[in-house]
Amino acid sequence: MMQLALEVGQTATPEAVMFWILGPLAVVAALAMLLVKKAVHSAILMAFVMVVLAVFYIAQDAVFLGIVQVVVYTGAVMMLFLFILMLVGVDSSDSLTETIKGLRPIAITAALGFGGLMVSLLGRATLGRDAVGLSAANADGNVEGIGYLLFSRFVWPFEVISALLVTAALGAMVLAHQPRSSKKSTQRQQSINRFRGESLATAAGLPAPGVYARHNAVDVPALLPDGTPAPNSVNASLKARGDMLDSNTFDLKKISTQVEEEK
Amino acid sequence: MDASNYLYISALLFTIGAVGVVVRRNAIVVFMCIELMLNAANLSFVTFSRINGNLDGQVMAFFTMVVAACEVVVGLAIIVAIYRSRRSASVDDASLLKR
Amino acid sequence: MGISTSLVYLIVLPFAGAAILLLGGRRTDKWGHLLATALSGSSFALGAYHLIQMVNRPAEMRPTSQKLFEWISVGSFNVDAGLLLDQLSICFVLLITGVGTLIHIYSIAYMAEDRDRRRFFAYLNLFIAAMLLLVLGDSYLSLYVGWEGVGLASYLLIGFWNQKPAYATASKKAFVMNRVGDMGLSLAIMIAFATMGTVSFSGVAEQAHHTSEAALTAMGVMLLVAAAGKSAQFPLQAWLGDAMAGPTPVSALIHAATMVTAGVYLITRSNFVFDAAPIAQLLVVIVGAITLIFGALIGTAKDDIKKALAASTMSQIGYMILATGLGPIGYAFAIMHLITHGFFKAGMFLGAGSVMHGMNDEVNMRKYGALRHFMPITFITFGIGYLAILGVPPFAGFYSKDMIIESAFNSGGVQAIILGSLTLIGAAITAFYMTRVMILTFAGTKRWDEGVEPHESPWLMWLPMAVLAVGSVTSGYLLYHDKALYKWLSPLFEDHGEHEELLKPIVVSALALTMVAIGVSIAIYKYMRENVDSIAPVDVSFITKFVRKDLMQDQFNEKFFMRPGQLLTKGLVKTEDVVVDGSVRAVARMAIGSGSGLRGLQNGFVRSYAALILIGALALIAAIWVVVS
Incomplete structure (x- = not known):
């Protein structure tokens, strides 16, 4: 190309x-x-x-x-x-409906005027000669x-702009950095929390999604031994996004218990 | 082929970018529109460089790119910071300036 | 003219006392009064030293001056802050510091019970400093500073017991009426600057010969207004009676001996203006003549001992003003009467204070009586002052007042006869009301309130009274003898030709004494013959009522100045509110309106700001488009 x-x-x-x-x-x-x-x-x-x-x-x-x-x-x-x-x-800001009254017509009118005047000015501007071309400069x-x-000529702006770049990098770090609001819990503390918590139900870890269900995708909750779904087996962010599927979808209507005898 | 055609297209892209800044609410799209305006200006620089037969315009476009990169880095960091605290990337939600 | 570097210490010493006492606060309560008295006394000592130095120099070398610093320098207008001590100022310096120190001593005892004694002494020192600056300044501007300073001190001291609303009102009245006079002085200074380009005494004296009579007359009239304000002369006399609200030593020092005589000083100092402006001079005479009769009449109806003395002060200063208005023949006699008056009137005020001290601060003379048995020293010193003010030979008043009456008779023309007669009538009325004061206070029967036990004052109080009494006896003769004061002062005034003598001095003296005798006889006839009621009788003639109301001076002021003034103020307030404030408010409303209109644009949405930028860019491009096409 x-x-x-x-x-x-x-x-x-x-x-x-x-x-x-x-x-x-x-x-x-x-x-x-x-x-x-x-x-x-x-x-x-x-x-x-x-x-x-x-x-x-x-x-x-x-x-x-x-x-x-x-x-x-x-x-x-x-x-x-x-x-x-x-x-x-993704959030509501992707919507194209205008919330500030009258802003869109104003913007479009102003832009049309701006573009029109710009083009009109360009059209009337005459260079008086043909473009020189860069073949000489690019020799x-x-x-x-x-x-x-x-x-040579632009070395000073070049240096200044390098300083700007470094500053911007630092600035971005400062802006995006978020100090921890609480102390990071140690492994020991996590262990204590798990066994001294309200119940021992999760002491051995949360159930893994899908595995015990009739579908093994991460967005389907596992089934507990009594047959009810376990919502805490699905990743919280999937739940929050509403991407968690209902385990019932994959329920078998009728379970065939008869094993076909081998002939 | 008249080099000034590039100038027309530059003006059009600039205008479209300006409208985008005003009408779009997503802060990231607004930023992209600003980038579009900067790019339109860069196209003018390059075209004038060709018309005048020296490389100053190109150097200037190069500088513009660097500044635009800086601006994007800082601007996106700001968007992330705002998103963290307000759970929104809409420029309308950050309207505390009036109070 | 000599140069001296120690003049400034005359002022600095008492001023430092005021500063230390006011800034030092309660820490100085224990010894503040002693310090103030010592500083006032050292100022007197310094003044005496200067007097001796002056006496030993030939007449033309006597004045000394001291330049302090360059004060104002604007274009061609230059004023140096400087001091001038000449034959006239030294009289005042010694009077102020001498009487002032005696009154300081008196006040130590008089104010012993007052918890604000330190503040009182601070104000006294402040007054002494300001008064010294007034008489020592070498230009009208320096004088003005001192003039305002004594006004301030007077205000503070009249209202010293400002916890009583009436006293606070009295101080305000004095202050406001004095401001009228102060306006006169500032206008006079402006006239001097506008027409002569200088405000120093020497400069104005030099320029007076080349200046139009109209300008000098205007300046003279303004100076007269100033003098009338400060010296309680007609028509600005009404404040002096109320000024008696202040502690008695204040009345003695400020409102009898020194500050109220500042007007006399001002006119005498400005002799070069008045000598060249006969109309202004005539006005001075008229003001003096009216006041001397006016004050004397008020004095006849006063039951308050201090107010009676205040009326007498007004009247006596009327004599002095009249004398200054007579021109060169009168200046020296005005100053002479001023000095003797300073002695005997201060002495009498201190005597009145002593009586009040013994009578539980009672001021109503109708509740005195027969006090000569209980306060012998006060009686004797007061009596000496009484004889002095009457002009009985050989007391001081005889010499000074007779000289003024004599000058009045010798001033020439019809004017002389009128003025002479007025001064004689004044002398008779003075004799009447002073005898009345003496009889009501020291003679007759006891009319005291119950529980009052009169007693003689402590030695700290009667000692100054005794010293002043000695002054009341001797000062007249000392100053008159061999024309001492006249010769001393004459280098300052322009020479004058010999005046024809209308009446021989001996005849004038005889006439004056006759008039005094008539006045005394009427008083004795009226007040010794029958017992005096302890409450003023109500069924009295119309004239008595009129005089008791101070000849309607307050009512006149109220009707013709206060009410129209209030109306004018109301009108101005209305105008200010509608026109001035109205236009200001209209501008504000415009700003508010446009602001709240534009506020709609400030909606906090970044995108609308971006739209505004876009519109701005459009406007820019449109402007370029218009320019290009």
């Missing part, structure tokens, strides 16, 4: 073809990002837009940035987004050119 992008970047017509295919797709994907309900879908669409932008970068002789875009954005940042999405889970290679600039 990269080789293709590089090639279409060289000549006008292929680039145009690529642009007119990928460009509308990117816009549609971006719009869809706003309209889909699930945040995970939004993230996938976002990743698509970013990959398209990476192609655009490469097509415009910004090979290094294109690669960085894929690696850093699509690879790292979007994965971080997905990771947090999984951590935080020694795009990475070399950027590296040269980074460590």
Whole structure:
């Protein structure tokens, strides 16, 4: 794909073809990002837009940035987004119904005006010359050119931004860190709790899910010897999510006690 | 192929991102929309770099990416912290600013 | 003019006493009064030292000055805080510190039972310091500071027993009426600055010759208002009678001997203004003449011994003001009468205090009587003061008052005859009411309340009275002899031509003594012949009632100044409320309205803030769009 992008970047017509295919797709994907309900879908669409932008970068002789875009954005940042999405889970904020009255029309009107004026301004702005192109600047290679600039003219911002990065990493740790509110119980304490607790029923550990039932999945509660289900055999988070299945589902209506005699 | 076409698409993506920030309630989607706006700006940088024939725009886009990465890291940490205390990732639920 | 570096200590010593006593609090209760007395006494000693130094120098070298610091320096306006000790100020310095120290000593015993004695002495010292600053300041501005300082001390001391509402009201009345005078003084200072560009005495004296008579007249009138306020002269006289609410030593020191004479000092000090402004000078004479008769009339109807003496003070200061209004021929005699009056009136007030001390603080003379047997020393010292104020030779008042009457007769024209007659009538009325005081207090029969046991005061109290009595006898002759005071002061005043003598001095003296004899005879006829009721008779003539009400001075003030003032205040309050506050409130309402309108935007939702940012960006882009197209 990269080789293709590089090639279409060289000549006008292929680039145009690529642009007119990928460009509308990117816009549609971006719009869809706003309209889909699930945040995970939004993230996938976002990743698509970013990959398209990476192609655009490469097509415009910004090979290094294109690669960085894929690696850093699509690879790292979007994965971080997905990771947090999984951590935080699904909740009512995924709903698309507007709760603040009148906000949506205002936003859309303002955005239409903003975009329209922007496009209109761009349309009226004239450069007065053709694009110069980067073949001269990239004579020694795009990475070399950027590296040269980074460590000569932009070395001071580069250093500052490195400090910012370190600060951000530390800040994220500080923000996400949560000190324990109680002392971590020792193994001895846990043992005491188990045997001196209210009952000895769980002294040997909780029943494992599924195993003694007629289904061996983790989301089905085990059956106790008297035939009743044991809800505490299922993981608490599955219960909380409502993903626990009823053990009755797998009840056999009639148990055949007769073993077919071997002939 | 006129390079300014990229500018148009950049403006459109920026606008879409801005609308997303306003209309979406999920804090993570809001963040993604902000990323979209930053990316749209980056596309402009790269395009101008091409138009002007030097690499300054690309360097600037590179810096933008780093800053965006910082912002994502801190922002997501904040979301996690808020989620821990409020059990919600909705930006509307964190509306204590007015009191 | 000499330079001295020790002038400031005259003021610093008593001021330090006030500061130590006020800031030291109860710790100084045990020895505070002794310290205050010692500091006042050392100030007197320093003053005496300066007098000796002055006497030994030739006349033109006598004044000394001391520059303290650069006070105000704004553009072309420069005022240095400086002190000036000349022949006039030294008289006051010695009078203030001398009489002041005697009264300090007297107060040690008089206030012995008062639990706030330390505070009393602190205020006394504060008064001495402020009064010294008043007479030592070398500019109107320095004088003004002292002028306000004595006003403050007077206020604090009149209301010293402020637990009694009437006394607190009296101090407030004195303060408010004094403010009218203070306004006059500040206006006079402003006029001086506006027309002459300077406020120092020497500067104004120099510029007076080049300044228009109108400006000088205005300044003179304002100075007269100031003097009338401080010296209880018509029409600002009403506060002095109520000021007797303060402890008796205060009445003796502040409201008889020193502070109330500040007006005389001010006019004398400003002689260069009044000499060049005949209209202002005429007004001074008129004010003095009215007050001397006015005060004397009030004195005839007072049963309160202190108020009778206060009325007498008012009247005597009227003499002094009249003398200053006569121009160069009168200044020296005004000061002379001021000094002798300081002695005999302070002595009489202390005597009154001594009587009150022995009579359980009773002030009504109708409840005295026959006290000469019980308080012989008080009787003798009071009697000497009495003879002095009457002007009986060779007591002090004879010399000083006769000189004023003589000057009045010699001032020329029709004015001279009117003024001379008025001063003579004043002398007769003075003789009448002072004799009345003497008879009611010391002669006649006992009219005491039950349980009162009069006794002579302790030596700490009668000693100052005795010293003042000696002064009342000798000061007149000492100052008159060989024209001592006249010659001493004359370098300060412009020379004047010889006046024709309308009446020979001996004739004036004879006339005055005759008038005094008439007054005394009427009093004896009226009060010795029959027993005096211990309650004032009610069925009296209209005139008596009128005089008893202080010639309606309070009613007049109330009707013509207080009520319209209240109306004006009400109107102003209304205006302030509707116009000034109204516009302010309207602005506030506008702010509140727009604030509560805009508050709707502040709903706490981040997304609506983001929408606002978006709208802002739209506005920005729109502006660019408009500019570009």
